[in-house]
Every structure is written in structure tokens, then in C-alpha cells.
Amino acid sequence: MEHKAGFVNIIGNPNVGKSTLMNALVGERLSIITSKAQTTRHRILGIVNGDDFQMILSDTPGIIKPAYELQNSMMGFVKNAFEDADVLIYMVEIGEKELKDEAFFNKIVHSKIPVLLLLNKIDKSNQEQLEEQVAMWAEKVPNAEIFAISALENFNVQAVFNRVIELLPVSPPFYPKDALTDKPERFFVNETIREKILLNYDKEIPYAVEIDTEEFKEDDAIIRIRAVIMVERDTQKGIIIGHKGAALKRVGIQARADLEKFFGKQIFLETYVKVNKDWRSNMNQLKRFGYNQ
Ligand code: GDP
Numbered sequence: 001m002e003h004k005a006g007f008v009n010i011i012g013n014p015n016v017g018k019s020t021l022m023n024a025l026v027g028e029r030l031s032i033i034t035s036k037a038q039t040t041r042h043r044i045l046g047i048v049n050g051d052d053f054q055m056i057l058s059d060t061p062g063i064i065k066p067a068y069e070l071q072n073s074m075m076g077f078v079k080n081a082f083e084d085a086d087v088l089i090y091m092v093e094i095g096e097k098e099l100k101d102e103a104f105f106n107k108i109v110h111s112k113i114p115v116l117l118l119l120n121k122i123d124k125s126n127q128e129q130l131e132e133q134v135a136m137w138a139e140k141v142p143n144a145e146i147f148a149i150s151a152l153e154n155f156n157v158q159a160v161f162n163r164v165i166e167l168l169p170v171s172p173p174f175y176p177k178d179a180l181t182d183k184p185e186r187f188f189v190n191e192t193i194r195e196k197i198l199l200n201y202d203k204e205i206p207y208a209v210e211i212d213t214e215e216f217k218e219d220d221a222i223i224r225i226r227a228v229i230m231v232e233r234d235t236q237k238g239i240i241i242g243h244k245g246a247a248l249k250r251v252g253i254q255a256r257a258d259l260e261k262f263f264g265k266q267i268f269l270e271t272y273v274k275v276n277k278d279w280r281s282n283m284n285q286l287k288r289f290g291y292n293q
Pocket residue numbers: 013014015016017018019020021032033034035036037038039040062120121122123124149150151152153
């Protein structure tokens with residue numbers, strides 16, 4: 001049998017379940033997931049390997065109108081996702097109208113590559129609403145094949161998987177056949193810590209934070225990690241640390257538990273907080289954190 005391989009790009013509004021779907025398809029927790037918009041800041045590849053196929057999924061940030069340089073760069077990742085795909089997955093959720101950005105929406109409707117429109121979170125809907133929504137999307141995006149799914153409950157995800165395999169072009173693999181992602185280990189450390197910050201702090205704090213794993217030392221039994229949590233202001237530093245360090249300690253405990261699962265090893269995790277003014281609007285800083293295109 002001939003080998004198939006190709007790029008499958010997942011796009012859609014914030015919070016529709018793009019990262020949940022990617023993790024479900026890959027079978028690993030590669031992308032962090034929270035109920036907050038802008039959880040995903042980068043383009044993350046998740047690679048699924050079979051004997052005769054390699055499916056390269058790409059999870060992207062939700063589509064927004066950029067308000068500052070970091071968001072500009074995030075939307076650059078989304079733009080690229082249109083350009084190199086063999087299959088486009090356009091995800092919407094039950095009750096949603098359409099993509100917030102009209103230009104992106106037109107690109108989907110006029111796409112020359114196959115589009116799978118996934119209507120997600122159907123666990124939250126009834127039969128009547130589901131039928132009405134499927135009909136609406138069939139009219140709005142006539143070039144798409146529609147799948148009603150629940151990424152969270154893994155409902156109908158296998159059908160999407162099978163259809164994507166059918167659509168992949170004949171090609172040798174693009175990555176080694178044991179590769180799971182294009183991102184280095186440190187990236188997953190940064191993301192895991194950022195997820196815990198998203199979950200533990202209110203309001204604008206998570207959006208002012210960036211993580212930098214300065215040290216990642218692995219030996220047979222243990223991985224030693226030192227990560228710095230970058231904030232923009234002194235007040236934010238105080239909030240992150242919390243009373244007697246309790247808040248930061250909680251983040252550390254939660255992150256460590258996830259990292260031990262992810263890497264399958266004992267983790268020693270050291271975190272500290274540093275003020276780095278305006279990292280979100282400073283291009284040089286953004287490059288350092290991997291937002292350059
Ligand atoms: P993204 O911003 O598009 O990447 O969305 P996420 O994958 O981060 O998910 C956003 C929120 O929606 C999280 O709270 C998920 O648990 C939730 N979610 C994702 N898929 C489903 C689903 O099929 N059903 C329900 N009820 N919730 C979901």
C-alpha cells in the first residue's frame with residue numbers, strides 16, 4: 001500500500017474546542033485547554049503515525065482581531081495555516097453564528113482544498129437544534145463536509161479521523177515516524193505552567209504572563225526543570241506569588257503532576273517570577289519566546 005502524508009489545519013473562533021480535538025486525534029495532551037480565549041498562542045503540530053500514513057495536525061490560536069503585537073503574531077500563525085494545508089478543519093460550536101473575521105471566512109468558503117466543518121459540543125444540544133444548525137452550516141459553507149461531534153466526549157472523532165486519512169495525499173512522511181510534535185520539550189513545560197496560571201488567576205493576569213524554561217536536565221530517573229514566569233509589572237509579580245508564596249506553590253504542584261504524566265518521569269520543578277516590562281508589545285522579546293514567523 002502506498003504511504004500517505006499531509007497537513008491538516010484546525011481553525012475556528014476562540015474556545016470552540018480546537019485544542020481538545022487535536023489532543024483527541026493525537027491521543028496525547030499536546031495542546032493546553034482551558035475555558036478562556038487565547039489559551040493557545042502558538043501553532044502546535046500534533047503528529048499521528050500509522051504504518052502507511054502520517055497525519056500532521058496543526059492547532060492554531062482562535063481567530064481574533066489583533067489588539068497588540070503578540071496577537072498580531074498569533075494571527076500570523078493562523079494565516080500560515082491556510083497556506084500549507086492538505087485538509088482544512090473548520091471548527092464551530094453549537095449555537096455559534098460564524099467566524100468573527102470575514103476575510104478568513106471567505107477563505108474557507110472559497111478554499112480549493114477539502115474542508116471538513118466540525119460542529120462541536122453537540123453534547124450540549126438536542127436533536128432539533130442539531131438538525132437546524134447542520135442545515136444552517138450546509139448553506140453557509142457549501143463546499144464543506146459536515147461532521148457533528150463532541151471532542152470532549154470523543155463522539156464521532158473517529159469518523160473525522162478516518163475521513164482525513166482518506167483525504168491525505170500519497171506522500172512519504174515529512175517527519176520521523178516516531179515524532180509526536182515539532183515542539184521541543186521546553187515548550188511543553190512552558191505551556192503546562194501557563195495552563196495552570198490560566199486556571200488559577202483571574203482577569204488580566206494570565207494574558208500578561210510568559211514562561212521561559214531556562215533549564216531542562218534529564219537523567220535516567222529525574223528531570224530537573226527551572227522556569228521563569230515573566231510578568232509586566234511588580235503588582236502582577238505579587239499576585240502570582242501570593243500570600244506567603246501559596247499561589248505560586250499551587251501552580252508548581254499542579255504543573256509538576258501534569259509534567260510527570262507527560263514525560264513519564266519524576267520531575268523536580270523550580271519556578272520563580274521576574275518582571276519584564278512590556279514583553280507583549282516588544283518584537284525582540286516576542287522573537288525570543290518563539291512568536292517570530
Ligand atoms: P480552543 O480555544 O478552540 O482551543 O478550545 P479548547 O479546546 O481550549 O476548549 C475550550 C473549552 O471548551 C474547554 O473548556 C473545553 O473543555 C470545552 N470543550 C471542548 N470541546 C467540547 C465538547 O465537545 N463539549 C463540551 N461541552 N465542551 C467542550
